[in-house]
Amino acid sequence: MEVPSCQSRSSYDDCKKTADWLLVRTKQRPRVAIICGSGLGALADLIDDKMVFPYQDIPGFPTSTVAGHAGQLVFGKLQDRECVCMEGRFHYYEGYSIHTVTYPVRVFFLLGVETLIVTNAAGGVNGSYNVGDIMVIKDHINLPGFCGQSPLVGHNDDRFGVRFPCMSDAYDRNLRTLAIQTAHEQNCGGFLQEGVYCMVVGPTFETIAESNILQRFGADAVGMSTVPEVVAARQCGLRVLGLSLITNKAVTDYDSNEKANHEEVLATTGLRARDLQRLVRHLVTKI
Ligand code: HPA
Numbered sequence: 001m002e003v004p005s006c007q008s009r010s011s012y013d014d015c016k017k018t019a020d021w022l023l024v025r026t027k028q029r030p031r032v033a034i035i036c037g038s039g040l041g042a043l044a045d046l047i048d049d050k051m052v053f054p055y056q057d058i059p060g061f062p063t064s065t066v067a068g069h070a071g072q073l074v075f076g077k078l079q080d081r082e083c084v085c086m087e088g089r090f091h092y093y094e095g096y097s098i099h100t101v102t103y104p105v106r107v108f109f110l111l112g113v114e115t116l117i118v119t120n121a122a123g124g125v126n127g128s129y130n131v132g133d134i135m136v137i138k139d140h141i142n143l144p145g146f147c148g149q150s151p152l153v154g155h156n157d158d159r160f161g162v163r164f165p166c167m168s169d170a171y172d173r174n175l176r177t178l179a180i181q182t183a184h185e186q187n188c189g190g191f192l193q194e195g196v197y198c199m200v201v202g203p204t205f206e207t208i209a210e211s212n213i214l215q216r217f218g219a220d221a222v223g224m225s226t227v228p229e230v231v232a233a234r235q236c237g238l239r240v241l242g243l244s245l246i247t248n249k250a251v252t253d254y255d256s257n258e259k260a261n262h263e264e265v266l267a268t269t270g271l272r273a274r275d276l277q278r279l280v281r282h283l284v285t286k287i
Contacts, residue, residue, distance in 0.1 A: 010099040010106055012157045018060040018103075019110035026051045028075040032083040032284055033108040033238075035229060037120035039269025040245065041087040043277045047076035055088070061107070062100045064088045073104075079285045084108065091225055092144065093203040102151040102232035106160060109236040115175070115287050116233045117280060121265050122223035122244040123205070125214045126195060129246050132272050133191045134279065135221050136179045137171050137242030141198040142227045149201070151232045161235035170234050175241040175287070182283045188275050195220025197244055199227035205260035211250035222250060243280070245272050 028051065036043050044050075055063045055071045064071030071088040078085075090101045108116065124133065142150070156163045176194065183192045198214050200206065202224035206214065214222055221244045230240050247268035248260050 010103045010151070012159050014060050015103065015106040015110055018058060018107045021059050022053065022073075022107070022111060025053070026075045028082050028084070029112055030075060030082040030084040031113060032081060032115045032117065032287055033113040034083060034085045034117045034280065035089050035119065036085060036087055037089070037118075037225065037245070039121060039266045040119045040273055040276060042273050043119075043280060044074040044085045044087045046277060046281055047074055047078055047083070047085060050074055050076040060103075062090050062096060062103055064090070079281055081284045081287070083284060084111065084113065089225060089229075092149065092201055092228065093224055098144070098149050098151045098228055099154070101228045105229050105232040105238070106236065109160070109233070109238060114238060116229070116238045116240050117283075118226050118229055118240065118242045119276060119280070120223045120226045120242070120244050121247045121269055122197060122221035123248050123250040123260060124220070124246040125198070125211060125222050125250045126193070126220035127252070129193055129220065129249070130191065131246055131248060131268055133193050133246040134183065134188060134272070134276060135193040135195050135197070135244040135246060136176050137197045137244060138176065138194050139171060139196045140227050140230065141196060141217055141219055142231065143199055144201055145227070145231070151228045152235060161237060165235040167231065167234060170230055170240060171242055172239040175239060178286055179241055179243065179279070179283055182286065183279055186275070186278050186282055188279055193220065193246075197226060197242065198222045200224060206250055208251055208254055211252045214250065215252060221246060241283075243276065245269055245276055
């Protein structure tokens, strides 16, 4: 298994080379990109007229280290809408630099993508959330960012966007409304939430004290991804929709015997993957 390079490599020229390499190999010009979270990669199976690029074949692209993660970029049509789908994402906890984690998003921008849909598995911090709920992300808390781990730290290339991008509108209001409408149409209304996602680095699940802090911070869900990609996407002007699948409940009580674990996360994504896929598939046609 490859040991990921911690070197930053997301310069404009690097990303442009990768994007240009892809553009000469596919006729597709997707306006929508989708990043599939843990266990949610089956979304790519619904894509028609597929053109698949394993990450290791794409010049400059990072490669996946997690066993069982497909690690490929899938171009094609979802309900007749051209899109590009990342099957397997890069997590900071795998040892990639925060700039490498966001490399694909900048490539999407250079491919002409305008809308980014990110999905993830997350722990429910809000006590009223149930395992299996789908949460439309309304806002995020960038905990790694509080500690200096932002993909925008370092030299700013204005071709990607401004030095100090606004994040108060990170999750597009119209897309959120559309997602909620579509969820109701697709019979997902009974397990739909809208809330705040907090990113932690992981790979440990939270202690009880940490989960209690997150609750007091105003987080509704916690996970180990998404926020760096959203920050990079917003800097270069992509519209963003984020969807979290609540795969487990954060443990906030010292008398509880529950323990978060990766098997539970994957089991829940397995149960709800179809609902999430249906939601995204119908949503894409309305964007
Ligand atoms: N914490 C952090 N990340 C997660 C969790 C969790 O409880 N569940 C799925 N991803």
